[in-house]
Amino acid sequence: MSHKFDLVFERSTKIIPENIWKCWTVPETLMKWFCPRPWKVTECRMNLIPGGEFYTLMQSPEGEKFPNNGCFLEIIPNKKLVWTNMMTSGFRPVKEDKMGFPFTVSLTLSAENGMTHYRAVVSHSDEEGMNKHKAMGFQEGWGLAFDQLLELNK
Numbered sequence: 508m509s510h511k512f513d514l515v516f517e518r519s520t521k522i523i524p525e526n527i528w529k530c531w532t533v534p535e536t537l538m539k540w541f542c543p544r545p546w547k548v549t550e551c552r553m554n555l556i557p558g559g560e561f562y563t564l565m566q567s568p569e570g571e572k573f574p575n576n577g578c579f580l581e582i583i584p585n586k587k588l589v590w591t592n593m594m595t596s597g598f599r600p601v602k603e604d605k606m607g608f609p610f611t612v613s614l615t616l617s618a619e620n621g622m623t624h625y626r627a628v629v630s631h632s633d634e635e636g637m638n639k640h641k642a643m644g645f646q647e648g649w650g651l652a653f654d655q656l657l658e659l660n661k
Contacts, residue, residue, distance in 0.1 A: 512636070512637045513630050513637070514628075514640060514645050514646075515626065515628050516627045516646065517624070517626045518625045518653055519619075519625065520623050521621065521622060521623070522623055522657065522660045523618070524623050525585050526660050528584060528585045528616065530659060530660070531588055532553065532588070534551035534553055535551075537551050537563075538563075539655070540659055541655075542565050542648070543647075543648050543652055544651070546565055548563050548564065548565055549564050549572070550563065550564035551563050553579070554596065558579065558598045559579045559596060560579075560596035561577040561590045562574070575592060577591060577594070578594040578596055578598060580611070587613070587614065588614045589611065592609060592610055593611065608631055608632075608635070608640055609631070609636065610629050610630060610631050610632075611629070612628070612629050612630075613630070625653070627649065
């Protein structure tokens with residue numbers, strides 16, 4: 508179920524949930540696929556506990572750096588990962604939102620008939636933030652990143 512300010516990305520794959528989970532929860536692996544090329548992640552830190560840090564530093568093809576501070580909210584291994592950019596580690600509120608829109612991501616993995624259903628719901632606080640994220644190429648970007656995740660699991 509999603510809300511009117513949510514963006515949803517869904518795919519199915521033959522890759523088992525445990526392998527997708529590793530792509531999301533091992534910093535060195537996440538850095539290989541997390542943003543669409545030619546962008547890249549040059550740093551990643553995560554503490555997989557509720558209130559734990561989820562930090563990535565993204566770099567544009569021109570070398571511009573974009574830090575992303577976040578906080579894990581819920582972790583159910585191989586099934587569900589929830590984080591937000593509205594808080595940093597220890598559930599501390601962010602001072603300012605660098606992305607230009609606050610959001611919370613709920614990623615779920617479910618095994619069904621030999622396939623894994625991959626569903627990401629990105630919740631925004633208002634229509635403006637959702638539209639800004641959509642205009643950045645949400646579907647295309649998440650799709651390219653997902654394809655890169657699949658490449659790692661061939």
